[in-house]
Amino acid sequence: MDAFLLQILNGLDKGSAYALIALGLTLIFGTLGVVNFAHGALFMIGAFCTVVLNSLFTLTKVTISATEKTPWGTPLEIHTPYVQLWFGDIGATMIDYSVFWSLLFAIPVMLIVGVAMERGLIKHFYKRPHADQILVTFGLAIVLQEIIKQIFGANPIPQPAPDAFVGSIDIGAMLGMAQNTVIYPIWRLIYFLFSAIVIGGVFAFLQYTTFGMVVRAGMADRETVGLLGINIDRRFTAMFGLAAVVTGLAGAMYTPILSPNYHMGMDFLVLCFVVVVVGGMGSLTGAVAAGFLLGILESFASMPAVKEFLLGFSIDQVIIYLVAVIILLVRPRGLMGRKGVMET
Amino acid sequence: MGILEVKGVNKRFGGLLALDDVNLSIKENSIHAIIGPNGAGKSTLLNCFIGKLMPDTGTVMFNNKSLLGLKPYEINQTGISRVFQTPEVFADLTVEENVMIPALAHRDGAFHLSALKAMARERDIREQAEKILVDVGLQDDRHQLASAMSRGNKRRLEMAMCLVQKPKLLLLDEPTAGMARADTNNTIELLKVLSDAHEITFVVIEHDMHVVFSLADRISVLSQGHVIVEDHPSNIKGHPKVQEAYLGTTETQ
Amino acid sequence: MLKTLRTNDTALMILFSLIVLAGPLILAPFGAGYPDLMQRFAIYGIFAIGFNILFGLTGYLSFGHAAFLGVGSYSAVWMLKLLSINIVPAIIFAVVVSGLFALLIGYISLRRSGIYFSILTLAFAQMSFNLAYSVLTPITNGENGLQVELDDPRILDSATGPGQLPVPSLFGMDMSSTSVVHFLGMDLQFNVGFYVSALILIAVFYLSLRIFRSPFGMILRAIKSNQTRLNYTGFNSRPYTLTAFVISGMYAGLAGALLVCMDPLAGPERMQWTASGEVVLMTILGGAGTLVGPVLGAGMIKYFENIFSRMNDVMVHDWFSALPGWLNDVLTNVISPFLGSGWQMSLGLIFMLVVIFLPGGLVEGANRIMNRVQRPSKSGPVSGPVDRTTTANSKES
Numbered sequence: 005m006d007a008f009l010l011q012i013l014n015g016l017d018k019g020s021a022y023a024l025i026a027l028g029l030t031l032i033f034g035t036l037g038v039v040n041f042a043h044g045a046l047f048m049i050g051a052f053c054t055v056v057l058n059s060l061f062t063l064t065k066v067t068i069s070a071t072e073k074t075p076w077g078t079p080l081e082i083h084t085p086y087v088q089l090w091f092g093d094i095g096a097t098m099i100d101y102s103v104f105w106s107l108l109f110a111i112p113v114m115l116i117v118g119v120a121m122e123r124g125l126i127k128h129f130y131k132r133p134h135a136d137q138i139l140v141t142f143g144l145a146i147v148l149q150e151i152i153k154q155i156f157g158a159n160p161i162p163q164p165a166p167d168a169f170v171g172s173i174d175i176g177a178m179l180g181m182a183q184n185t186v187i188y189p190i191w192r193l194i195y196f197l198f199s200a201i202v203i204g205g206v207f208a209f210l211q212y213t214t215f216g217m218v219v220r221a222g223m224a225d226r227e228t229v230g231l232l233g234i235n236i237d238r239r240f241t242a243m244f245g246l247a248a249v250v251t252g253l254a255g256a257m258y259t260p261i262l263s264p265n266y267h268m269g270m271d272f273l274v275l276c277f278v279v280v281v282v283g284g285m286g287s288l289t290g291a292v293a294a295g296f297l298l299g300i301l302e303s304f305a306s307m308p309a310v311k312e313f314l315l316g317f318s319i320d321q322v323i324i325y326l327v328a329v330i331i332l333l334v335r336p337r338g339l340m341g342r343k344g345v346m347e348t
Numbered sequence: 349m350g351i352l353e354v355k356g357v358n359k360r361f362g363g364l365l366a367l368d369d370v371n372l373s374i375k376e377n378s379i380h381a382i383i384g385p386n387g388a389g390k391s392t393l394l395n396c397f398i399g400k401l402m403p404d405t406g407t408v409m410f411n412n413k414s415l416l417g418l419k420p421y422e423i424n425q426t427g428i429s430r431v432f433q434t435p436e437v438f439a440d441l442t443v444e445e446n447v448m449i450p451a452l453a454h455r456d457g458a459f460h461l462s463a464l465k466a467m468a469r470e471r472d473i474r475e476q477a478e479k480i481l482v483d484v485g486l487q488d489d490r491h492q493l494a495s496a497m498s499r500g501n502k503r504r505l506e507m508a509m510c511l512v513q514k515p516k517l518l519l520l521d522e523p524t525a526g527m528a529r530a531d532t533n534n535t536i537e538l539l540k541v542l543s544d545a546h547e548i549t550f551v552v553i554e555h556d557m558h559v560v561f562s563l564a565d566r567i568s569v570l571s572q573g574h575v576i577v578e579d580h581p582s583n584i585k586g587h588p589k590v591q592e593a594y595l596g597t598t599e600t601q
Numbered sequence: 602m603l604k605t606l607r608t609n610d611t612a613l614m615i616l617f618s619l620i621v622l623a624g625p626l627i628l629a630p631f632g633a634g635y636p637d638l639m640q641r642f643a644i645y646g647i648f649a650i651g652f653n654i655l656f657g658l659t660g661y662l663s664f665g666h667a668a669f670l671g672v673g674s675y676s677a678v679w680m681l682k683l684l685s686i687n688i689v690p691a692i693i694f695a696v697v698v699s700g701l702f703a704l705l706i707g708y709i710s711l712r713r714s715g716i717y718f719s720i721l722t723l724a725f726a727q728m729s730f731n732l733a734y735s736v737l738t739p740i741t742n743g744e745n746g747l748q749v750e751l752d753d754p755r756i757l758d759s760a761t762g763p764g765q766l767p768v769p770s771l772f773g774m775d776m777s778s779t780s781v782v783h784f785l786g787m788d789l790q791f792n793v794g795f796y797v798s799a800l801i802l803i804a805v806f807y808l809s810l811r812i813f814r815s816p817f818g819m820i821l822r823a824i825k826s827n828q829t830r831l832n833y834t835g836f837n838s839r840p841y842t843l844t845a846f847v848i849s850g851m852y853a854g855l856a857g858a859l860l861v862c863m864d865p866l867a868g869p870e871r872m873q874w875t876a877s878g879e880v881v882l883m884t885i886l887g888g889a890g891t892l893v894g895p896v897l898g899a900g901m902i903k904y905f906e907n908i909f910s911r912m913n914d915v916m917v918h919d920w921f922s923a924l925p926g927w928l929n930d931v932l933t934n935v936i937s938p939f940l941g942s943g944w945q946m947s948l949g950l951i952f953m954l955v956v957i958f959l960p961g962g963l964v965e966g967a968n969r970i971m972n973r974v975q976r977p978s979k980s981g982p983v984s985g986p987v988d989r990t991t992t993a994n995s996k997e998s
Contacts, residue, residue, distance in 0.1 A: 134715055134716050135719075144949070146946070150943065154946070274874065277720040278720075281724075317737075318735070318736065321735055322732060332713070336713065421833070421834075421835050436827055436829055438822075441823060449823050452819075453835035509834065
């Protein structure tokens with residue numbers, strides 16, 4: 005029971021990331037009818053927003069100490085972050101909580117990136133064949149990835165979680181089980197809660213606002229909504245911006261779990277494509293459900309018992325694809341796919 | 349016994365009874381028109397013939413073989429060809445190639461690799477294609493891309509693609525929809541000529557009365573999912589039930 | 602066999618063969634006449650021709666073709682290790698294995714079309730990459746890559762001298778042996794490996810020509826054009842697309858095997874998504890659905906890759922040495938990210954530019970220019986782009 009619970013919990017954080025990316029992917033796909041191969045790049049850019057903000061916060065002023073010396077006898081250099089210099093203790097807290105600050109930073113950045121991407125490139129491809137849309141966003145994905153690589157280098161850049169959230173909690177004990185059986189890193193729990201809030205927010209937005217209503221109508225039948233005289237263009241842009249923000253935030257918050265690197269975008273994108281296919285193309289609930297489902301499945305596949313059972317082969321890297329194959333053979337439209345979506 | 353026998357077909361979409369106990373018997377080598385006001389169930393009925401929809405109850409038999417549950421290509425292989433409401437042709441291929449493909453399918457619809465046979469018995473197929481193109485009057489355009497043709501000519505091409513297969517039954521879904529009067533008249537003439545020259549049964553779904561009355565040997569009138577009358581064209585014109593269905597004079601005395 | 606071809610095709614075939622065989626002579630003035638690069642031209646040409654049979658004819662955009670390239674490479678290395686250093690069994694085995702692999706993947710992916718298909722092939726390629734990288738390490742030697750080693754069993758010819766790592770050969774002819782000829786002040790390098798690849802390239806080009814002109818090819822083009830119509834014409838399109846997929850997978854496996862024959866090493870990076878993207882780019886750059894386009898595209902990409910990745914900012918700095926210092930620095934900073942290890946960035950950029958501005962590729966671009974040149978001489982509009990290579994001019998034979 006406890007091992008079972010532990011694996012479910014372990015799957016939650018990855019599942020949350022899958023669900024968030026797949027949600028953004030489905031939003032764009034459902035409203036704009038474009039499969040965005042550069043979507044993983046948005047996740048990556050979001051993650052690097054944290055890197056940028058963190059390094060901005062930790063820019064230090066170097067002062068040479070008048071009294072203290074290093075063991076080598078040279079004057080000791082004291083590195084004080086400017087933020088701390090200007091704001092004192094509040095500044096120190098700011099550095100500690102830079103991940104959360106980076107969310108505030110990421111929202112406008114992602115909005116700008118998303119809108120620029122839609123207005124500057126994708127807009128011109130609505131009328132072109134799907135193959136062209138795929139190809140151009142694919143090219144964009146390579147370019148964005150390489151830009152990040154040029155700026156930040158090829159190595160992962162570790163990002164700390166705020167001190168208060170470092171470490172683990174004993175969930176097993178909290179649930180009345182034996183101590184030290186189900187120990188779970190706090191940040192992962194935070195990430196799960198965060199993603200639950202974002203997903204809930206997006207669904208509430210679509211459910212309870214006029215804008216959301218139009219978007220949902222558009223996802224059901226794009227042509228008709230266009231004929232109603234509703235300015236679809238502006239909403240498309242806004243939708244793309246929203247999807248970019250959701251995905252970017254998912255990336256920003258994920259940094260303490262996975263050190264940002266230039267290829268994380270494509271790594272996640274391919275998996276999230278599979279998630280979308282399994283969930284059913286064009287279904288938001290399908291995307292979210294399949295995201296969590298596959299995340300948890302992946303975590304189960306990495307259990308030592310499974311590895312032993314499979315004669316030493318660890319299949320956690322490929323389990324998602326295998327499940328996708330089975331689902332496609334059994335339910336070609338995915339778990340919650342509708343007939344007629346992207347059938348051509 | 350007709351070549352196409354439809355018996356007791358019902359189809360319900362949610363609360364709507366789209367087809368209500370439809371019975372049809374279509375005689376071989378006739379031109380049979382199915383007419384009816386919008387929403388009468390014409391398209392639903394057609395979709396039941398071509399494997400796109402599965403009726404809730406009832407049978408659709410073609411030459412004593414059930415069509416239900418067959419895939420489009422299997423239905424075609426039984427000898428039914430279809431003309432679409434908007435002409436469906438291979439836009440990126442030349443007119444001649446457009447006709448050669450169905451000719452190939454007619455000879456061997458099953459899968460053949462034949463990659464290294466540079467058009468095996470190509471001459472044979474090309475000749476068939478050219479002959480049909482003469483029949484429909486497209487012989488001069490045969491090296492053009494199909495996408496470069498007018499709508500009327502695309503319709504002719506589509507007709508040629510169906511005829512080259514020597515089908516037993518040709519389904520026409522509103523063959524003159526969206527055409528100018530002159531094109532419509534041309535199409536009617538073409539259909540007449542073709543029906544005289546080939547031993548083919550035509551089933552025409554149409555709402556244009558002009559087309560129907562100049563073509564059909566027999567007409568079934570569909571209204572609210574039900575065949576209300578089936579008769580010779582001359583008897584249909586003044587039929588009170590038909591007028592009622594079209595004009596909505598529902599006041600019953 | 603050539604008799605069954607149309608006259609124009611025969612001419613094309615002869616011209617193509619001559620150009621390929623004269624490769625060392627033609628490429629030497631461009632500084633591309635050395636064996637390693639020419640081999641890559643030929644091999645990636647084969648890869649792109651195969652990809653074009655799927656994408657160019659049926660319109661099914663596969664994003665996972667590098668997987669077949671990789672499978673071909675691994676199978677070939679295993680053959681070189683286990684059976685013989687002769688490349689013939691390695692190539693045959695690689696083509697068979699990649700064909701079977703393509704059959705498996707195609708059977709599943711082709712249940713869907715359009716975007717779904719692209720996503721599925723991409724996912725399978727990524728899965729293959731993961732398999733090669735970690736899961737199947739005993740077979741693929743993981744990250745380090747699989748290579749020929751001294752203590753390989755090589756049942757047929759393990760007699761190679763001790764301490765001597767064998768070089769893949771064709772019945773005794775080393776792939777790496779090169780004879781240098783001085784001609785017009787240039788060193789022309791005639792390399793066995795290149796000529797093996799070149800002959801295979803010519804053979805598979807001929808095969809693709811035959812496929813393009815066959816009824817099978819016509820049906821594949823009909824699938825791209827209008828699948829609904831094809832279904833209502835009595836064709837079940839699935840076996841046709843699957844066959845095209847398997848054929849193009851075998852082409853990729855052949856290319857993978859040849860890569861190994863030139864340099865007996867196979868690593869997982871060969872299967873990465875960027876590699877799959879590269880062959881897509883080659884094909885669309887040259888012109889998808891055209892006969893020579895893919896070979897042209899492959900040549901250009903590999904040529905530029907070679908030039909770009911050898912450059913560095915010092916060289917750029919030298920180019921602009923005539924300019925004032927600050928301008929020089931600015932230009933150097935702007936350009937250098939695209940060079941050297943930044944080749945990938947240039948690749949992505951070329952990708953976008955081609956899709957945006959030249960979706961028909963170089964061949965269509967050339968046709969467009971030709972039309973524009975010819976148009977003034979003709980009266981009346983030119984009727985559609987019938988003169989594309991795909992739509993088979995010279996139908997009147």
